[in-house]
Amino acid sequence: MWEREAGPRIADDDAAATAGSAAAHEAAVKVARGMAPEPLPSRFAAIDWSKPWFAQFAARGQRWQQAALTGYADLLAAMNIDAAQMQQTTGRGQRLAFIAQDDLPPGAPYEGHIASSGCVPTRHNLHDFFNGSMWFAFPRIKAALNARQSAELELLGVGPMRGGVRDMLTLFDENALLFACADPSLSIALRGFDWQTLFVTRRDAWGRGCEVRCFGHALLEKLIAPFKGCTGHAWIVDVPPDYFERDPAARDAWLDEAVSAALLDTDVLTSRMFAPLPVLGIPGWWRENESTAFYDDTSVFRTGRRKR
Template sequence: MTTTDLPAKHYQTASFDASTNNPSACNSTLDDSFAAIDWQAPWLCHLNQLGYISKIIIQLSGLNNEPAQTDKIEHTPDIIAKVLNTALQQQANDLQQSLPQTKPALNNQAKTLRFVSQDALPEGEAYESFIGTTGNIPTRDNLHDLFNGSIWLTFPKTKALLNYYHMLEIEQQGIGSSRGRVRDTITVFDENGAILVTAESSIGEALINFDWQGSLVAPRDKWDKSKQSNNQSQAAVYIFGHALLEKLLQPRKALCAHSIVIHVAQDFFTLSLSERIGHLDQKVTDYMDALLSQPDVTPRKLSPLPILGVPHFWAENANPSFYEDCQVFRSGRRRQK
């Protein structure tokens, strides 16, 4: 699904007031880095509220067809927080659900999520603890935090669970020079993770065992096309890592995700994209809960996946020789059974 496939909606204007909740009549603009986003890229198609967010960011980046009146534009802070809050509310309205919440940790109650200025984070307080105790997600006006917020919109249960485990570890270990194995695993997946969803167990097993032919090449016709979903597909990849999305603004063959494999029934692929993601959010939450509870968990439990090798993600991978680059598609370690 691309932005042009989404149902037409009445979008609010791209200007904002001093509140971090509501668009208003004050002109704002973003720096040139946002103009680099290719909103048609297949690895962005699963993001919730993509149509709204892309339209607003394009306007704020000066890429819309109307000539930008730069001499009349005044930069106001916290633009991304405002965009994300509007998207969050629109999503709740569309689904007829309440706004997502944190997962209670320690003595804290669940808090409704809201994007706020980075300046709201008290000096010396851990980012994750602040989110867990207030529900407020500190957000800067940069690409990294735009993608982070987009993943909160798309996988709110999973993100809340990861934050919950961060809080537990911070309470037990404190903040030191190293995060420890649990927080390291969370951070690697949060920043650079990908989710392989498959109804064919051999595809997932092949990926875990660095069998690129068995996972990506031979079963190519079983892989879903993000812009042309097929009910008969048996595998798809959805990116979770917000830093990985940022890196993909300049795609390189060597970019490698840290992935998990989620097994689903074939009827998963008959669902609409939004239904798939809603179902997947709970599945990934359950998977990560079990993984992070393991006494020997480390980032090595995540499977390397050269992200441009995902079928239909990159035109060049239609040629089987693409996968012959042993510097990218390495033999790697074999998972012990």
């Protein structure tokens, strides 16, 4: 699972064409590219805001969900109303706004366009819905990612090879979990694939010595239909002991500032800075993990295959 691609792919033309007629294939491509609304019942209706990975931004998300179910233009309007009120900026200080995917100028790089114009090309799908949500849940982190990604684009240009830094930034953007931890022994357990310590013997430490926030929008999209092997890339954030005495909004603000500063200040960014974390193993996030036997599945809770 650790080697899997972070984000979902659009099926290639040959595979999609076998599923039906040419007309059906064309319609599916339009949906995937955000040029047409998803067929009803829409996947937007499948978001369960009671799930812990969605609950962190449920208040805004429920409003956007209703707008998305109404139509593409309604979703963009709802997102832009919130953007105007928040006065959020992108990686180079441009005022945040959301535009239709088709409004991205031909040949313009996605991250570069966001940095220079402030406008985030957005499709009418769950992937971009959750991407937009993160601009409000963790605005500084999103701006820092955009600043670094656009700088890498200027340095290396657009080509077939993204480069190690852009790969890492994309992995963070698509599949990251923020593992806030005040107890170094728990971070050591996570990095060492010591699932018994992390999830069983130290289970009572969750919520008091460590916790997780979902960040990656592709990961959130996958969690619409959660499966046991769903794994995020955990970015470990050392937090002070009094972090867990703060309310959730204050914790998110602390994480937003600390992680964004790290992304901007760290010279060397590589995928080795992450640790794999099976999402449904997090205590309190999945009923089945209340049984210790849940963690005996070595196809999910694997031992490490590389030295750290």
